[in-house]
Amino acid sequence: MTPFKLTDELLEQIKQLIADNDTQELRSMMQEFHYADVAEIANELSVEEATYLIKLLDSETTSDVLTEMDEDVREAVLNNLSAKEIAEELEELDTDDAADIVGELPKEIVQEVISEIEDREHAKDIVDLLRYDENSAGGLMAKELVKVNENWTVLNCVGEMRKQAENVTRVHSIYVVDDEGKLKGRLSLKDLLTASTKTHIRDIYIPKVDSVNVNEKPEEVAKIMQKYDLEAIPVVDEIGRLVGRITIDDIVDVIKEEADKDYQMAAGISQDVEADDSIWELTRARLPWLILGLLGGLGAAAIMGGFEEMISQHAILFFFTPLIAAMAGNVGVQSSAIIVQGLANDDLKGSIGNRLVKEMLLALLNGLILAVLLLLFTWVWKGTFNTAVAISLSLVVVIVVAGLVGTFIPLFLHKRNIDPAIATGPFITTSNDIFGILIYFWIAKLILGI
């Protein structure tokens, strides 16, 4: 397949069809597109045009379109729909997607929307899901699943399953519960089909089943499903009752968001922004880190001011401050990034002490190689061997300290249950800039004997 590409021409054509009120052509055109593509189109339309499009298509299609749309566009479009219209959309959605949308609605209309949902079981499930923290397994799960009681016979079971499966788009597993609703295990479709109809489920089910607690963090659920290659995982409450299930497609989104967030943190962007957000939103995400950088720079300037008396004899020292600061920053970001990634992927073994020793050796090796290059260059350029030695030696020390700081801070934050990703990027760069320049002038002063 050639992936769908929203061209300017196509967008213009659609806008024109909306303006012309050409419902027939629009309907047949949209039928050709996947709902994710229709959502992409809707994101680029005005709120009025997008609302027109949503009202035009039947709720079976548009409900899926809504879940794929940008949050701000969706909110604006829902604002233009009546409680009954919104309820019709929710009716078509899986409970997890429906709960997400209800969670975004203005409080005043939630009750009215819920009361308009005809399928009362569905409404009850959605309300149940609203109770869970968005940032937990409960906030991710859906109520659609197939569960059977261990005391049923295969015959009961098949009948019940047929009823339940109607609401479930993709059956990943059949879960087995006891009379209290506690998750006991799972059932393979094959065993179910080959067993005699009078067999009890308790005699044929597989007691081994992975599950997560409703309060588990999404990142943890993602790690478990990824490690064990699961396509769905059941969710249990505090006393082990089966309350929902999470599917891999929701987890893919979690993994992507986590990675994007860590990447943005490392780049000094503190909020979840996209290139197409407003200048104001982008400023709010970027400015705080820049102010931190500014303060760091002022600190560095103040330190250099303290060594002002050296400037007449050793101006060259001041020429190398950007180099020292840059190297301290680069090494710090490298070492912290490796630790942050190791922590995120759960593959750091051994003690903090061992890590620091290793990073010290690594930084020492890199530092020495770089120092030799720097020594040769400075010596040739300026011809003052002593100054060249002072600068190069400082570089080694600065790199080692920067590496240790970059390794220690994320490990320390992680121990204190703070997201270590915050330690990468501007934070580590700025503190290493200051440390680096302080060490540099201090060592230079010592060696040059001023």
Added chain:
Amino acid sequence: MTPFKLTDELLEQIKQLIADNDTQELRSMMQEFHYADVAEIANELSVEEATYLIKLLDSETTSDVLTEMDEDVREAVLNNLSAKEIAEELEELDTDDAADIVGELPKEIVQEVISEIEDREHAKDIVDLLRYDENSAGGLMAKELVKVNENWTVLNCVGEMRKQAENVTRVHSIYVVDDEGKLKGRLSLKDLLTASTKTHIRDIYIPKVDSVNVNEKPEEVAKIMQKYDLEAIPVVDEIGRLVGRITIDDIVDVIKEEADKDYQMAAGISQDVEADDSIWELTRARLPWLILGLLGGLGAAAIMGGFEEMISQHAILFFFTPLIAAMAGNVGVQSSAIIVQGLANDDLKGSIGNRLVKEMLLALLNGLILAVLLLLFTWVWKGTFNTAVAISLSLVVVIVVAGLVGTFIPLFLHKRNIDPAIATGPFITTSNDIFGILIYFWIAKLILGI
């Protein structure tokens, strides 16, 4: 479930059991663990111990363990197995995992291993898969799938499907092909079960099915599956014949690897390394970027050397060079990161020109706020208004230029089909350092009239 945690005590216990040759206890212990957990254990054992463990368990378990193990440990363990033993492991694996392992084997033994595989169909599928580039849909796909001919009746179909399904762990879809093997569409299980046994498949199949070409890049396949919430996607060759299918669990790994790679690039780590790799491997990944930083620093030093005559009257200008360099670097990384992420997620709309205008406004806004702060501080600190104005004004210009460079370079690389992620991190920082300091001294000279 509480996720499995490999403690030092558990590892010691297992090592002891291996030393004691206590096969019975080891076997019953490993039976309790998931294969991904056994792989985690094997990664921490010596090669001899890991080999012992692999030989001890039956190939049904160990084949899965092998696929989950670290590549270097797996290679070492396979080295200790005979061609026949390796073939037994391959026999149990899906074709995609088997082909990955065969791809890692030393060339001399590949043929022998393949010839030891008893299931000749399986062997043929593995050999077929070896032909595809690892970095393509063909390199990711497996041969296990359920396909039916459009000319079959429902009755033929059910019989054929039963045979095929034996080899397929999870049936995601039933694909429909014509006599030449070209992918025509898919079949819903429900339609198949409700249709009369004499109906032809061509009359009931759904002609709409997403597919990807064997040569498609894994990142593109990931984007498509993620956008359309697919759990599996069929792969077709150049003339549209169905040759395999890719499942979402493989795609999860692709997404994770892509994100990790971009993150490492931004942090100035050029190869796929982990915290537990050797100092030598880590040096090879980190040193090149540090040398780049060193060159940048030398460039900055040379520029400052060229403005040496200013040092007697305006030493303060030199104190602010780390600040200017840091701000240029930070802004550059921020703007490039947003572009790189937007490109990776395919959500950049509009022309390069528009992007640059937007970034200019954004940088101008941030720059002005920061410049006012800097102006106040410098004025109060040093009391020289003219110098303070020169420094602050330079800061605004430097930030705007850094933002434009950070926006332009990744867009430019992307147009030239070079991975834009390379433009984040040390590359952008270093070039912005040099630009920044040059602009800074040039403007200062202009304003202070030296």
